[in-house]
Amino acid sequence: MDLAPVPGFTTARRQRLDANAWIDQLAQARAAGARLGALWASDARATEGVFRVCVVVQQSRALDWLELALPAGGPLDYPDISGLFPAAGRMQRAACDLLGVRATAADQRPWLRHAWPEGLFPLRADAAGTVGESPTGPYPFVSVAGDGVHEIPVGPVHAGIIEPGHFRFSVVGEKVLRLEERLGYVHKGIEKRFESFPATEGQRLAARVSGDSAAGFSWAYCMALEGLCGGEPPPRALYLRALALERERLANHLGDLGALGNDAGFAFGLSQFAHLKECLLRTNAEIYGHRYPMDEVVPGGVMHDLSSAAAGLVLRELDALTAQLARLDAIYTDHPGLQDRFVGAGRVSPELAARLGLAGLAGRASGQAFDLRTDCPAPPYDRLEVRMVTRNEGDVAARVAVRFEETRVAIELCRRLLHELPAGAIRVPLPAPRSDRPGLGLVEGWRGPLLVALEVAGDGRIARCRPQDPSWHNWPALEHAIIDNIVPDFPLINKSFNLAYSGHDL
């Protein structure tokens, strides 16, 4: 067995297997409680004459990168793993759309391909850059039959300021019998676009995989790249990266807590939390020169240093935030109307969450006790002893409670990062990246684990980059969460997950 270390995220090991060993090993991993990290494919015909299907699974601290080679001339079929890891189903369909490798699964509907011709596989090296329109025709939704059942189609353009996606509800009266999602509307060819970037600039595109997770994805990208370069950012840069990531978590959690109040008819919550978020963004503008940490994480370190005056400003802001958060938490908790909407809505039980592989924040609200910052902390989190927040109820109330508590944890972390901020450089030059093996970056973003798998070509360009957002894991769970709830509760339940469309559609 060939067990190769993967540069970047240090506990990862890569193995190349044949189809039988591949499925055996994945079944064993599943039985042992492993979580699916990502599934994707790549075109390695130029170097090895094969297409590769890659899966990353994680079992506590150990990450296994399992690779299956499909010879280019032969059939491009491989064993379906969605029976083991349900979230893999859509990843397999996406891999089929992009590269033409087919899992032997029952569901062969296109997933990301809505408007480009069948038989065009954009991630193949020989694919044409631009193509004409070629709508794929109506999407065959699964329909529900029975007395009084009707369908409500929603989207892709929704009523609010929200990303596009289509939801097909089958309902009786107000009660939802079934929800089927159709995503892919914001597929803009990010993975193909990566291949036109030099590896040293790919973090800019990574930051825009999902704009609300800019610091997280650009850090995961840089972690993979720095592994390939054999370089490490200085300690001060790692602390400043964590500060940017935790501030990103704060901004998103505060925004969500306000929006969740609003979706339950409590406009006061929205205006108060939006005020707190705006303060945070304005401080960002002062310390980063930008309201969002879009281009803050760069290979070898970070873009901006933090003066002691700026650190003081951030600390004062955190004090004010702590006090206001406590007041708002008490109001949310004591508000009977709000709690009536939150408690019991959109429940995903811990058993179901485990079966579906629910990840990140939504997973922790359903008893899935996993947080990269606690379970396999990369520097600087290895020194910070991050307190993990979990709930077992799995309903909207639990996802609200996890957000409140994680906001408090992020505030504590920011304080600690600022008090212990090491002196020294914020950026170091990196050696050229190696091109003989792939690298892996993994960061706990506010929504959940963000994974970036990166291969660099000999000329320093990106050969393949796969960013994987936890939304891939959690979108299917939303279809379960809504069952037996009423249609008017969908916006609230959807918001409580707040999944990415862009981060998923790529």
Next chain:
Amino acid sequence: MLKILRVIARSGLRSEPLPAPDADRLPDQRLHEDLRMLLGRALCIRQVDAGSCNGCELEIHALGNAYYNLEGAGIRFVASPRHADLLLVTGPVTRNMREALLRTYQATPPPRLVVAVGDCGCTGGIFGASYASCGAVANVLPVDASVPGCPPSPTAILQVIVDLVRARHR
């Protein structure tokens, strides 16, 4: 209830004055007047995400907070394009969203304004045009004004909307 009122009092008034138009710094009330002259009512905006990374949506959301006091200026976001005077489109326009965007445009009653928001909406930005992306909003729809930035700040978005309405009025 008392707790809620106390928090409201503590937060105080956060609304800031509207950005003055670039060329001639007229008082804010003029915008209101212009809106009424042009449209006979408030300016209704329908936002369409035609493929953005959701960064622009964060700032368009922020426009709704107390600081920018959008509704105070007579501007509001509406749920249906049929109620809208202006489409605020973020991009790049993906091929998968092209048809939905065109249908939204057709559902908006003329005279309708289109504002492309963000570097991607303006030029295709970092994503460019490809098998999956049509690039700039202007490649798909006639665009009346653009707001560059990645993402542009709420003030920048508001500024362009104010200037556009005023220019149309002249």
